[in-house]
Amino acid sequence: MIVRPRLHWFRMLLAWKGSVLPELLPRLFLIFCISVVAVASHDRVLKVTVDLSPTPFSLVGIALAVFLGFRNNASYDRYWEARKLWGQLLNESRSLTRQALTLPRDAVSVDETRLFVRILGAFPHALRHQLRQTDPRNDLATRLPSPLLERVMAARYRPATIMLWLGEWVQLRTREGALDAWAALAFDRNLNGLSDVVGGCERIASTPLPFAYSVMIHRTVYFFCAALPFGLVDSIGNFTPVFSVFVAYTFMALEAIASQIEEPFGTEDNDLALDAMSAFIEDATRDLLGEPALATSAPQPDPFTFS
Structure with a gap:
């Protein structure tokens, strides 16, 4: 994700990082070459004339703009x-941390509470790796005890397994008498919220836009x-290459x-x-415990790019 201060209007014209222009340059060069061929053929250099009325292009362009907008x-x-779901994940994590700190009676030790919050902080990392289909072991090994790891x-489904452990923690505290029925119900509501976040993210990740629709527009x-x-x-x-490349940039950039x-x-x-969001959610739960924020695992490529 590119996050940077609002640029001056002229600097915005020259912005390179975060735009799709770098990946479009080969395609725009192809359109430029086609435009040169069109101008050459029109001037009889190639002894070929391919002149089309601009009216059909106006009609197709309007329809294409509508489809691209959709x-x-x-x-x-x-x-x-997806962004709202991760915002909900932050809210649910803070609520669960607050409940773990305030709802139990004195029977729950500080170490047990810290363990709950520590494992809750591993949840967004597990979810991130599941959504990106990457190996979470390195991230989880520093946050989960060995048996749970x-x-x-x-x-x-690793995030669901972490949710199951959190539910088991609540169940055990309830059996010990540290949580009453109302407190256990409050925990359960927020755990259900975590489940809603996982289900919503899985729905987005597993259901792309219809392929035939994307191919047609492409x-x-x-x-x-x-x-x-x-x-x-x-x-x-002779101005055909300039306007053709500009129009091509507009449509191709929207699609990209x-x-x-x-x-x-x-x-x-x-x-x-998601890397930055996962770290932020974990640090938000640690902050409620009064613990310092964790150092980021890897430096960002530049101050405006967050992975």
């Missing part, structure tokens, strides 16, 4: 829902951009941005910064 809205909706690593964008120079050359002549944020749990520049 796809961008659908992709951003997935991105924003092996139990979690042996499970297919083909239409590139066919439109490749044919556009032949529709413009008769009216704007939608493609990036469609999968919000990835590691591209414009995806959610």
Whole structure:
């Protein structure tokens, strides 16, 4: 995720990091070459004339803009829902930490409470690795006791296994008399909230936008951009490459941005910064315990990029 101060309007024009322009340059160069061919053929250099009326391009361009807008809205909706789910995860984690610190009676030792919060802090890391399909052992090994670590690593759905342990902790404290029925119910509500977060993230990760829909828009964008120079050359002549590349950049960039944020749990520049969010949630629970924040596991590539 790119997070940086608001830029001056001129510096915004020259912004490079975080934009999709670097990956579009080869495609824009191809459109430029096609535009040069269109201008050359129109001037009879190649002894070939391919002149198209701009009217069909106006109609197709309007329809294409509507479809691209719809796809961008659908992709951003997935991105924003994912962000809200991780915001809910922060709220539920803070509530569970507060309950672990205030609801139990004196029968619960400080070490047991700290263990609960420590394992709760490992939950967002386990969820992040599940969503990105990466190995969580290194992150979890420093946060979970060895028996629980092996139990979690042996499970297919590791965040759910951590939730199960948290529920078992509440059940054990209830049997010991440290928690009454109302306190156990309060814990259960927030644990259900964690389950809702996991289910919502899994729904987004396992249900991409329909492939046929994405292919249709992709083909239409590139066919439109490749044919556009032949529709413009008769009216704007040698300026055709400039306007063709600019229009191509607009449509291709919209499609590329939608493609990036469609999968919000990835590691591209414009995806959610799950590493930073996981660390922030864990530090928020540790702060309620009065413990210092943990150092980040790896330096960021630059001060404006969060993975």
